[in-house]
Amino acid sequence: MYKILLMIALFLCPTWAQAELRIDVSGAQSEPLPIAIPYFSNQTLNADLSTKITDVITADLERSGLFRLVNRDAYIQNLTGVDTRPIFTDWQAIKAAALVQGDIRQMPNGNITVSFRLWDIFNQTQMVAKSLTTTEDSWRRIAHIIADNIYERITGETGYFDSSIVFISESGNQKNRVKRLTIMDQDGENLRYLSNGKSMVLTPRFSPNMKQITYFSYQNGKPQVYLMDIQSGTSELIGHFPGMTFAPRFSPDGKKLIMSMARNGNSDIYTYDLKTKKQTQITKHLAIDTSPSFSPDGKRIVFNSDRGGTSQLYTMNADGSSVQRISFGKGTYSTPVWSPRGDYIAFTNIRDGQFNIGIMHPDGSAERMIATGWLVEAPTWAPNGRVLMFFRQTPSDNWGDKGTSQLYSIDITGHNEQLIPTPQDASDPTWSPLLH
Amino acid sequence: MLKQLLTVVCAFGLLTACASKEQGADLYGNGKGGWNNDVNIMELDATGITKKFNKETTPVVYFAFNSSSLDASAKAALKEQIAWLKANPTALIVIEGRCDERGTREYNLALGERRANVARSYMVANGIAADRIKTISYGKEKPVVSGSNEEAWAKNRNATTVAY
Structure with a gap:
């Protein structure tokens, strides 16, 4: 897991304590930062709200692998509100490096306001102080935004807790899987089904503004790419392509889709302009060219192609020029996805009968496998480009049962693999941008 | 088989409005299209x-x-x-x-x-x-x-x- 430079040392060597509380997420695994998060004081009519909000903040931070909650039974000072001054020696005594205090108030219109402060216990300084207001039923978002604020202030990285996942829920026998478009918060809560499972759907991807999902479906009998408006639930067929369209993704500006079209046994990459409805052919090769993904600046595209004999990763300019192979390791490479930070490309690698999730720089250097399994596939980036989600399958028995498919997240360091709980089997996750 | 199958699907599709709108049925299924009424579609035997x-x-x-x-x-x-x-x-x-x-x-x-x-x-x-x-x-x-x-x-x- 991410390396935590400072704080443990801070306890042991008080003379270092002028350095600000900070976690360095770029290095190797280290001990998580001890953080105290007493239950926020609650002045609303909803007695559960404090437990619910404080627990979500705590769970987000702990799941990141960077933080460890200091046991609440050990707390000495009883903080009665967000404006109670911490007695720092009380928190130092229980070895908390950071403290979060907060309160929840009800507004006259029924909305709730959550105020919180993040303290550096050893420097006795305030690191963040904010108040957030929303409708009571949006309390989860407030909790995730607070967790993002804490994560951001201490790591210097963008957070990723206030975000959603769109994925495929799977159920039933291997030969007759029911697959449904599903959306949920990144922690598995707030799950909603967007399709009823009567037609097979695959590979859903969010638009950058989170209003739409592009996906692949056999609805209407023909395998094609569709665009769904999340709010209304209506979907439309994309383009007038003479063959199967598949593997869709949005361009970073949200104006275009990029996808493959297969015709007469040949798959090439196309873009589709959502406004002008113009389709443009980007690759023209007898090989299978698919799984395209734009760089965050929209200038380059990474994709996989078997033009060299086996499936490998290539980059090219947005117009299809300047094609460069970037994967040269053992086995085959596919499903490349460009990090939102631009610094890495995540992919699926198949070698020696095992599947791996790996990352490499866009020039192909610094390749590293970070997760492995009988079948792991389809990496997707957290909004901060420091965590990946993917799905892992286990083999089916000879009756097509018992096989499982589940979502996992992992840091790009290869540490802190976490199962994302879903009510049914799950596959093809796509992580949304940060919502706030 | 496919053609007949499609005919059957389309016939049911007409009953329930438009087939492409089946997406989102669970979430937004209270409209006039009758999305809450289950239609049991069975595949026909091979012709x-x-x-x-x-x-x-x-x-x-x-x-x-x-x-x-x-x-x-x-x-x-x-x-x-x-x-x-x-x-x-x-x-x-x-x-x-x-x-x-x-x-x-x-x-x-x-x-x-x-x-x-x-x-x-x-x-x-x-x-x-x-x-x-x-x-x-x-x-x-x-x-x-x-x-x-x-x-x-x-x-x-x-x-x-x-x-x-």
Whole structure:
């Protein structure tokens, strides 16, 4: 897991304590930062709200692998509100490096306001102080935004807790899987089904503004790419392509889709302009060219192609020029996805009968496998480009049962693999941008 | 079979408004379209033509791992299918391309399409009119044989011809 430079040392060597509380997420695994998060004081009519909000903040931070909650039974000072001054020696005594205090108030219109402060216990300084207001039923978002604020202030990285996942829920026998478009918060809560499972759907991807999902479906009998408006639930067929369209993704500006079209046994990459409805052919090769993904600046595209004999990763300019192979390791490479930070490309690698999730720089250097399994596939980036989600399958028995498919997240360091709980089997996750 | 199946699906589709709107039924299912009324759609049995074709030819050809090349037994099976199609000139076919589960989803959709089209091209080169043949790829999504072992994978790497 991410390396935590400072704080443990801070306890042991008080003379270092002028350095600000900070976690360095770029290095190797280290001990998580001890953080105290007493239950926020609650002045609303909803007695559960404090437990619910404080627990979500705590769970987000702990799941990141960077933080460890200091046991609440050990707390000495009883903080009665967000404006109670911490007695720092009380928190130092229980070895908390950071403290979060907060309160929840009800507004006259029924909305709730959550105020919180993040303290550096050893420097006795305030690191963040904010108040957030929303409708009571949006309390989860407030909790995730607070967790993002804490994560951001201490790591210097963008957070990723206030975000959603769109994925495929799977159920039933291997030969007759029911697959449904599903959306949920990144922690598995707030799950909603967007399709009823009567037609097979695959590979859903969010638009950058989170209003739409592009996906692949056999609805209407023909395998094609569709665009769904999340709010209304209506979907439309994309383009007038003479063959199967598949593997869709949005361009970073949200104006275009990029996808493959297969015709007469040949798959090439196309873009589709959502406004002008113009389709443009980007690759023209007898090989299978698919799984395209734009760089965050929209200038380059990474994709996989078997033009060299086996499936490998290539980059090219947005117009299809300047094609460069970037994967040269053992086995085959596919499903490349460009990090939102631009610094890495995540992919699926198949070698020696095992599947791996790996990352490499866009020039192909610094390749590293970070997760492995009988079948792991389809990496997707957290909004901060420091965590990946993917799905892992286990083999089916000879009756097509018992096989499982589940979502996992992992840091790009290869540490802190976490199962994302879903009510049914799950596959093809796509992580949304940060919502706030 | 496909045509009839589609007819049935479309007929039900009319009852429930428009088929493309089935997305989102659970979330937004309270509208006028009657989305809360379950329609039980059953697949029809293979038609007489499908059964006859399956009885009189070898309807499935198999491929090696990650390959779309026709070996001798695949060509022999396709030759039987071609002869049958020549003897039954009104029959139409759909060739379904499939892959084993040991590849990624998107790549396998492309590979399944390529396998179906290799079979199609072989038929067209041997005198079957191109407009009698449709293709569809199921990638690794609709295996015909259960199991996660070599035996099952070998059977799931196929191009299956369905006559109707």
